[in-house]
Amino acid sequence: MKIIWTEEKIHRVGGDIIAIPFRTGGENLAFETLDKSTRQGLSSLAEVEKFKGQEDRSLIWQGKLGGRAMRIMVLGVGKDELGPIVWRKAVAKATRHATAHRLRSIAVIVDAASNEEQINQIRWTTESLILAAYRFRKYKTKAGTQIPPKKGIVGVSRAACDAAQCRRAITKAKAAAAGVTLARDLVNEPANVLSPSELAERARALSAKKGLECTVLDEKEIRKQGMNLLLAVAAGSDREPRLIHLVYRPRNKPAASVALVGKGVTFDSGGLCVKPGKSMYSMKTDMAGAGVVLGVMSALKTLAPRVEVHAVIPATDNAIGPKATRPGDVIKSLSGLTVEVLNTDAEGRLILADALTYAEKLKPDVIIDHATLTGACLAALGAQRAGVFSSDSEVARKYFDAAEQAGELLWRLPLARELDQHIRSDVADIKNIGGQYGGAITAALFLKRFVKEIPWVHLDIAGPARLDKGTHLSPKGGSGFGVMTCLEYLANL
Ligand code: BES
Ligand code: ZN
Ligand code: ZN
Numbered sequence: 306m307k308i309i310w311t312e313e314k315i316h317r318v319g320g321d322i323i324a325i326p327f328r329t330g331g332e333n334l335a336f337e338t339l340d341k342s343t344r345q346g347l348s349s350l351a352e353v354e355k356f357k358g359q360e361d362r363s364l365i366w367q368g369k370l371g372g373r374a375m376r377i378m379v380l381g382v383g384k385d386e387l388g389p390i391v392w393r394k395a396v397a398k399a400t401r402h403a404t405a406h407r408l409r410s411i412a413v414i415v416d417a418a419s420n421e422e423q424i425n426q427i428r429w430t431t432e433s434l435i436l437a438a439y440r441f442r443k444y445k446t447k448a449g450t451q452i453p454p455k456k457g458i459v460g461v462s463r464a465a466c467d468a469a470q471c472r473r474a475i476t477k478a479k480a481a482a483a484g485v486t487l488a489r490d491l492v493n494e495p496a497n498v499l500s501p502s503e504l505a506e507r508a509r510a511l512s513a514k515k516g517l518e519c520t521v522l523d524e525k526e527i528r529k530q531g532m533n534l535l536l537a538v539a540a541g542s543d544r545e546p547r548l549i550h551l552v553y554r555p556r557n558k559p560a561a562s563v564a565l566v567g568k569g570v571t572f573d574s575g576g577l578c579v580k581p582g583k584s585m586y587s588m589k590t591d592m593a594g595a596g597v598v599l600g601v602m603s604a605l606k607t608l609a610p611r612v613e614v615h616a617v618i619p620a621t622d623n624a625i626g627p628k629a630t631r632p633g634d635v636i637k638s639l640s641g642l643t644v645e646v647l648n649t650d651a652e653g654r655l656i657l658a659d660a661l662t663y664a665e666k667l668k669p670d671v672i673i674d675h676a677t678l679t680g681a682c683l684a685a686l687g688a689q690r691a692g693v694f695s696s697d698s699e700v701a702r703k704y705f706d707a708a709e710q711a712g713e714l715l716w717r718l719p720l721a722r723e724l725d726q727h728i729r730s731d732v733a734d735i736k737n738i739g740g741q742y743g744g745a746i747t748a749a750l751f752l753k754r755f756v757k758e759i760p761w762v763h764l765d766i767a768g769p770a771r772l773d774k775g776t777h778l779s780p781k782g783g784s785g786f787g788v789m790t791c792l793e794y795l796a797n798l
Contacts (some may be wrong), residue, residue: 307437310475312468316342318460320412322376324399325462326392328356329384335416335462335709339377342370347379357384357746360391363398363625371673374798376513389712392426393433397777399622401435404453412458420466424474429712430459431478432485432789437776439486441493471648479790480607485785487511488593488600492771492783496572496589501539504569505593508599508618512551515606521547531610532659534644535619537636538652541576542622548663549595549618553605561671561798564664565791568653568676569595569620570792576623576649577631584680590783591653593770594675595620596695597787601795604788610795617664619656623649635733640755643733651737653678654751661755671700673788673794674752681744682718682765689769690714694749697760704762704794711789714769720753721746 311318315325315338325335340347343366352357360383367376380395387475396413403411414429417423433528438453465471491499491507499507505521512519522547527535532548539546549569574580580588595618602616628635634646636655640662644655653676664672682692693715695701703719708715724743728751730736735754739747749763769786772779779785 306453306455306457308434308436308475308479310472311458311460312465313460315339315414315460315462316371316636318412318414318458318769319786320410320458321408322378322399322403323412324378324380324396324416325414326382326395326416327358328382328387331358331384332418332656333358333416335414336379338462338708343368343377343777347377351379354625355382361400365402378792387422387426389429389710391428391699391779393712396430396433397437399736400434400453401777403647404451405440407452408454410456411454412460414460416462420470423461424468424470427459427471427474428478431475432456432482435479435482436485439489440780441490441782442532459638477608479794480604481789484600484604484792485788487603488596488785488788489779489783491599492590492593494589499570499571499589500544501547501571502545504571504595504618504620505549508549511599515603517602518552518554520550522550522658523732529637530663532639532663533636534638534655535621537630537646538576538623538656539621540693540756541626542624543626544622546619546621548618548660551601551602551616553614555609555611555613557611560611562615563795563798564576564615564617564667564669564671564672565598566617566657566660566664566672566674567594567598567614568592568619568674568678569656570653570656571622573623573650573652574625576652577629578650579625580649580650587771590771592620593677593766593783596783596785597675597766597791600785600788601791602793608792608796610798612795612798614795615667615669615672617660619660621656623652638755639725641733642754643786645730645733646734647736648738654737654748658750658755661752662795665756665759669759672756672759673681673764673791674762675764675766677767677770678765679745679748679767681748683768684746685718686716686768688773690716691769692718692765694718694720694747694763694765695761696720696753696756700760700762703797704790707794707797710788711793713786713790715764715790717741718745718749720749725750
């Protein structure tokens with residue numbers, strides 16, 4: 306969707322539909338203005354519908370305004386402080402309405418009292434319009450019937466406090482939304498197309514476009530480095546693994562350096578410990594961590610954070626073949642620790658272990674990893690929230706602050722020492738599965754063995770990376786969850 310910013314008076318912003326927010330008990334300038342233009346049409350409708358701005362409720366007025374037939378949608382946003390989640394959802398609902406009615410353009414009026422509020426709402430509006438209009442139709446040979454509007458107009462209920470700042474907010478929001486879109490596209494891409502080498506090619510193309518440095522290690526180089534855990538997971542597939550390393554460098558001396566690591570399992574069959582069909586069908590999404598990292602990297606040129614950012618992606622299939630790793634095999638990791646692979650389906654932690662060691666060698670100030678790591682995390686927190694583990698409470702706090710600003714749901718889980726005994730191995734230093742319970746924790750404890758000194762945050766995104774059911778803001782499939790928070794975190798450093 307093309308986003309246009311306007312400072313025009315409300316009745317002149319255009320659009321086949323104008324969406325305005327309504328806060329319960331608050332000052333609603335946009336509503337009042339349009340109520341006058343519609344000769345109390347809106348307030349009468351609100352009265353009939355007993356609409357007071359309750360969250361999740363909305364009104365639709367249709368008629369002629371300034372000689373033009375059009376619709377006004379009043380979006381209830383509740384009475385609490387207006388944050389990104391409620392706002393984006395409301396705007397997405399309007400976009401959904403516009404889509405269902407085949408409208409070609411949608412205008413959203415930001416109705417805020419302060420400069421800061423206005424900037425935030427402009428940003429959330431832009432993100433929501435773009436994300437709600439997202440579709441993955443690459444492999445559809447026929448045009449769909451539900452076509453989202455092509456044009457989104459962002460307007461304001463009162464004079465913009467600072468037009469340049471508003472424009473800048475839109476540019477940044479577009480870049481962030483494009484990052485989320487890229488992550489969704491990669492997750493939705495079928496595994497027969499998105500092989501490890503194809504993922505690397507896309508990372509390379511992205512780097513060229515966005516001025517990032519890019520190094521890709523092929524199987525030979527991965528072997529030379531000693532990333533044997535990555536090789537062990539890749540062994541069952543005839544598609545070669547890759548280790549992708551991108552770097553973003555700020556113009557000036559970096560304020561800090563961050564390494565982002567993302568699980569890039571292009572298809573997780575479970576390996577010899579094969580998954581049952583109903584757990585396997587969605588496993589093209591097991592590279593969602595890599596998707597988050599690439600989505601973030603794609604936005605950095607525009608967002609220009611002051612920090613140096615490294616992206617490290619171990620990319621491989623987890624397949625079954627004559628050379629596949631067997632349960633019981635012992636592998637020496639890049640770090641030197643030996644690992645007994647007792648379950649070939651716990652492959653994410655194996656490839657991440659080598660990637661984390663690789664990241665440590667870059668000596669960043671912080672390491673952040675994203676991974677669709679455990680079904681146990683889904684069981685613990687549900688499908689909409691990511692589990693967060695961290696060795697450093699200060700970094701974790703900053704990450705939670707960023708998530709709050711970005712409107713993504715996280716929950717901290719403990720690196721519980723009492724479970725550490727469960728990853729002890731009889732024959733090697735550690736094994737890759739824990740006991741019956743606390744699976745998200747034992748997976749995180751496994752990773753912790755490979756991050757020795759550097760503050761580290763691990764996000765288990767097995768739940769929110771993929772939506773089983775579409776929402777107004779995202780159709781079913783890849784969600785791009787994690788991109789927004791990470792960008793916010795980097796911007797705050
Ligand atoms: N990719 C899966 C985790 C997953 C499950 C992601 C569901 C998204 C949705 C991971 O590689 C895996 O299979 N984990 C196993 C670990 C177990 C064998 C210790 C799991 O969670 O069952
Ligand atoms: Zn697995
Ligand atoms: Zn996996």
